[in-house]
Every structure is written in structure tokens, then in C-alpha cells.
Amino acid sequence: MTDAFTELLSEYLDEELSPAERARVERHLQACVSCRDSLEGLRQVIGRAKVLPVDVPPNDLWPGIAARIVGPR
Amino acid sequence: MRKALRAYEVRLHSNLPGILSIQPLVIAIGKEAPVLRPITPPPSTRAQGTAEIPEDESIEVALAAAGDSRAFERLYRRHVGRVHSLLRRMVGSDEADEATQDAFVRAWRAIGSFRGDSAFGTWVHRIAVNVALASRRGKITNRQRFLDDEDFLNHHPDRPDRSSERLDFEAALSTLPHGAREVLVLHDVEGFRHEEIAELLDISSGTSKSQLHRARMAIRKVLNA
Numbered sequence A: 001m002t003d004a005f006t007e008l009l010s011e012y013l014d015e016e017l018s019p020a021e022r023a024r025v026e027r028h029l030q031a032c033v034s035c036r037d038s039l040e041g042l043r044q045v046i047g048r049a050k051v052l053p054v055d056v057p058p059n060d061l062w063p064g065i066a067a068r069i070v071g072p073r
Numbered sequence B: 001m002r003k004a005l006r007a008y009e010v011r012l013h014s015n016l017p018g019i020l021s022i023q024p025l026v027i028a029i030g031k032e033a034p035v036l037r038p039i040t041p042p043p044s045t046r047a048q049g050t051a052e053i054p055e056d057e058s059i060e061v062a063l064a065a066a067g068d069s070r071a072f073e074r075l076y077r078r079h080v081g082r083v084h085s086l087l088r089r090m091v092g093s094d095e096a097d098e099a100t101q102d103a104f105v106r107a108w109r110a111i112g113s114f115r116g117d118s119a120f121g122t123w124v125h126r127i128a129v130n131v132a133l134a135s136r137r138g139k140i141t142n143r144q145r146f147l148d149d150e151d152f153l154n155h156h157p158d159r160p161d162r163s164s165e166r167l168d169f170e171a172a173l174s175t176l177p178h179g180a181r182e183v184l185v186l187h188d189v190e191g192f193r194h195e196e197i198a199e200l201l202d203i204s205s206g207t208s209k210s211q212l213h214r215a216r217m218a219i220r221k222v223l224n225a
């Protein structure tokens, strides 16, 4: 279930709403289970995006680079 | 309290200090890249600590600029993880290796113009972002990349990318329409602001915000499925 307030939840979490909008969203959140649920889900997505690991590629890509950078630039 | 927490999160999250003000990059990527203009100075929080503050690499950079490919290889080894991770998320596993090589070849060609006013890692990372965006350009129009509400709902996701063991978040990411994926990676993973993303992707800030919201909602749905 989404409503007009659901659309504002990302901006709410990113602190991009005006104080007035923010207050309206907060009032709505107190009354709307569905938006509270969405908010929590969005929070989790944001949290996981921030901690994605850095992985070294499984294949060594250097030989392919080295082959292309020999000789004058 | 919330503000303080937020600032802390931003610091943790941001390791691309002042990325848009790097002038040498404009030279580095030449005509293939969008024209990059500094937009606004990044909040000071973005310039602050990261777990991986690079050690001084100016010697390697100078050697590489003078043509020493072994010095450049050392730079490559130190930074390939972040570059490849970014590109895998932006263009998908299938194209990530080649895109990574392209990014480092471009960096090699342009390193003479790198002035060291940012970290080398930041600079090469920015080149990688442009490689990712260039790989989409021409193949597909913005109209197709950025689905409006209805199309977004009807979008048949690509099969989740199962090449990695990590089937969760990254697989969910790979199901998003390209434009939404780019916005989410740039904003939530890389810490770019909407104004910067709008400039990079040639969309409005409003579109960037709405695409981000849809992308997050879609990921949440996939993860909960």
C-alpha cells in the first residue's frame, strides 16, 4: 500500500524536505502503518548500499591494460 | 542528535572528496565525456576522513606520468577494487572487466594532466564513472533509461545477476532499469548529491530524486520477495 506520502519518504530520510513538509510527513507517519513500514524498508536499503564491500576482480585485468599502454602515449 | 548522526554517516560514506572540482579530469576524458563543471563545493563533511585515506602516491604518479608502467601497475593494484566494484554495479558483471581496463587505460593516457590536487583514487574513480556513463550513451536513450511511474511498475527486470555469491543486494541492483540503477549507485553507494547526478546524467534534480526513490522501493521489494 502506498499513498501520496510514500513518495516523500526518500526525501524525508535524505533530509531534503522543508521543515513544513517534514512536519507533515511526521504527522502522517504517526497515523500510517504502511508508510512506517516503507520507511523502515527504505532505511535498510540505504544502510546496505553504504556498506557494500569493495571486491578485487576475480580475474587479473592488468595484462590487458599493460598490452594497451605500451609504447608512446 | 539526528543532524550529528547524519554528519557522521556522511563522513563514513563519502570517500570522494570534492570530486566535481577536479579540473584535470576534463582533460583526461576529453570529448567522450560530458562537460564537467564544478557545481557547488561539496559539504566539508565529504572532504573528511575515510578509512582509506591514501598514502602519499605522488611518487608513483610522477613515475607513471614519466612513462613508468610498473609504477602505474602499483597504482592499479591499489585502486582496482574500488573501480571494479563501482563498474560492476553501474554496468553489470559482464562488462565490468572491460570497463575497468578502459578506465585505467584512460587514466594512463591522461596522467600527465593529473595535478595531484585530489587523491589519485578519487581521480581514477571519476574516470570510471564517466566510462560507465559513456558505455550507456548512444546505446539507449534517456527516454528508455528513465522509466516513468507506469513503465517502472511494468518493467520486467533483467534476470538477477547470479555470477557472484552475493545474491542479495547486488542481485537486486542488477534488476533495476539502467537509469535508476545509475542514480542509486551514484547517490547511495558513491555519495554523490542530486545536483551532481543531474549534471552527470543530463536529467533534472527532480528526476534524480524520484528515480532514486523508485529504485530504493524496487530494491526493497526484491529483497523482501
Ligand SMILES: [Zn+2]
Binding pocket: A002, A003, A005, A006, A028, A032, A033, A034, A035, A036
Ligand atoms: Zn502513508
